[in-house]
Amino acid sequence: MTKKVWFQVGVGILISLLILKYVVEIHWIFNPLIIIIKTIFVPLLLGGVLYYITEPVQRWLEKRGLPRWGSISAIVLVLAGLVTGLLLLIGNPISNQVDNLVKNAPYIGDKIMDTANIVLENKDTLPPQVENFVDSVSNSIQNIAVTGSKYVVTIVSGVVSVTFTLILVPFFFIYMLKDHEKFAPNIYNLFSGERRTWVKETLADIDSALRHYVQGQVLVSYILALMVLIGYLIIGLDYSLLLAIFAFFMNMIPFVGPWISLAPAVVVAIIQDPILVIWVCVITLVAQQIESNLITPNIMGKSLDIHPLTVITIVLAAGNIGGFIAIIIAIPTYAVIKVIVKNVYEERKKIKEAATKNV
Numbered sequence: 001m002t003k004k005v006w007f008q009v010g011v012g013i014l015i016s017l018l019i020l021k022y023v024v025e026i027h028w029i030f031n032p033l034i035i036i037i038k039t040i041f042v043p044l045l046l047g048g049v050l051y052y053i054t055e056p057v058q059r060w061l062e063k064r065g066l067p068r069w070g071s072i073s074a075i076v077l078v079l080a081g082l083v084t085g086l087l088l089l090i091g092n093p094i095s096n097q098v099d100n101l102v103k104n105a106p107y108i109g110d111k112i113m114d115t116a117n118i119v120l121e122n123k124d125t126l127p128p129q130v131e132n133f134v135d136s137v138s139n140s141i142q143n144i145a146v147t148g149s150k151y152v153v154t155i156v157s158g159v160v161s162v163t164f165t166l167i168l169v170p171f172f173f174i175y176m177l178k179d180h181e182k183f184a185p186n187i188y189n190l191f192s193g194e195r196r197t198w199v200k201e202t203l204a205d206i207d208s209a210l211r212h213y214v215q216g217q218v219l220v221s222y223i224l225a226l227m228v229l230i231g232y233l234i235i236g237l238d239y240s241l242l243l244a245i246f247a248f249f250m251n252m253i254p255f256v257g258p259w260i261s262l263a264p265a266v267v268v269a270i271i272q273d274p275i276l277v278i279w280v281c282v283i284t285l286v287a288q289q290i291e292s293n294l295i296t297p298n299i300m301g302k303s304l305d306i307h308p309l310t311v312i313t314i315v316l317a318a319g320n321i322g323g324f325i326a327i328i329i330a331i332p333t334y335a336v337i338k339v340i341v342k343n344v345y346e347e348r349k350k351i352k353e354a355a356t357k358n359v
Contacts, residue, residue, distance in 0.1 A: 053214065054079070072178060224287055225244045232265070243264060
């Protein structure tokens, strides 16, 4: 029985749960390691995304005789130029829209409070589920008002954290461009024989899955945000550029992202002109259909190869477990785990076939 796959998997799961249990119980030992991981995780993640976006450019430059330091310098200069040009191009419109948003914040707040008061006054006529939801939201708002000072401290620490992250990202990014060929050999050289070959192939498959996902998702998000921006400009929606930038980052989440980006656009439409809500929903629906049926199949193909229902389940679970960052990394993490499981299964299948032939 001990040789059965289900038994070995069960033992592995039990051991993993025991390790997690003791890690939680003696967390003070692991606190320094956890703090280090939390500190470098986001810069490492952003550096990895930049690496996968720019690595094809680096490969193209080096094929034409440019040395490694030259390709890295060229990429950094191009990125700096693109960021500077983008800021010059959209800096003033964004600044104006932010200023307008700040000036109109009291009016927007009054509108939201008027709507909330109407709902609260008539909550007794609502279904029990809706009434409970309204009470929950009301209590949350009161808690935020009571603990306002804590949120100020959180905002200040968040600004410091973002600044620190922006400083670290270039270091991770440049390091990846410089030594990315050394990462995999440092791992698979720890093994020998057939196991070394298997680890090498698995790492190559993981790299390919992450590469296709990051490059494809960024391009899809850009196209979706551009479509949304054009649609919002056509209907004359306020803060169109800010909403499109928000949509770009939300669209990094497959299938679910476009609908998350819909929420602030609907709020702005309600305040500006309720009839615009219909047009905002139509624009989002059209963009989502074009993305699902034309853009994603042609750009990403079968590289993701995950059912939409699975994606939604993973995203919802990740959000409850770890918040926004967990939502962002949930799908690529699932894709990596899927590659590993698939390769393990294929390797075991080869071993069984070889054993059968020998018999």
